[in-house]
Amino acid sequence: MLNKQLILLLSFVVLTTTYSTAQEEVTWKDLANVEFNRVYNEDYGIFFLTPDFGDGVRLYEGKEISIKGYFLDIAGNGEIVLLSKQPMALCFFCGGAGPETIIELHFKEKPSFKTDQVIIVNGILELNADNVDRCNYILNNVTGRLAD
Numbered sequence: 001m002l003n004k005q006l007i008l009l010l011s012f013v014v015l016t017t018t019y020s021t022a023q024e025e026v027t028w029k030d031l032a033n034v035e036f037n038r039v040y041n042e043d044y045g046i047f048f049l050t051p052d053f054g055d056g057v058r059l060y061e062g063k064e065i066s067i068k069g070y071f072l073d074i075a076g077n078g079e080i081v082l083l084s085k086q087p088m089a090l091c092f093f094c095g096g097a098g099p100e101t102i103i104e105l106h107f108k109e110k111p112s113f114k115t116d117q118v119i120i121v122n123g124i125l126e127l128n129a130d131n132v133d134r135c136n137y138i139l140n141n142v143t144g145r146l147a148d
Helices: 002-021
Strands: 034-041 046-053 064-073 081-084 102-107 118-127 137-146
Touching: 064 102, 064 137, 102 118
Parallel strands: 102 137
Antiparallel strands: 034 046, 064 081, 064 118, 081 102, 118 137
């Protein structure tokens, strides 16, 4: 009888530990652990801000994270969507913030969110320091919901 109780208790601990560590809650402050350097890009003939990710950000690379922000439909048809620390009028593209305040989103299924809705997304974080045609932060296999 004691062995059964011990096995049940251990199973419970393992399952709850696995569930609680399955995704990391990340804040925009966590993603600000990055410095940018101006680097000349031969293909475009201009300078780009190239990220040097801090150790704190690198801890999340390849892991499932959860983060809250503003949904932005850049293309207007759901093809290019971002999560932003700020609403559209203050986002990175409008000059109100830095590139560390947006995340490129790749949803499992096309989302029905509208621009500037506050949402919470979950997905696998990819760090991008090399491809200037993509965001520095990319979230893959994304699911999301409206924030409370």
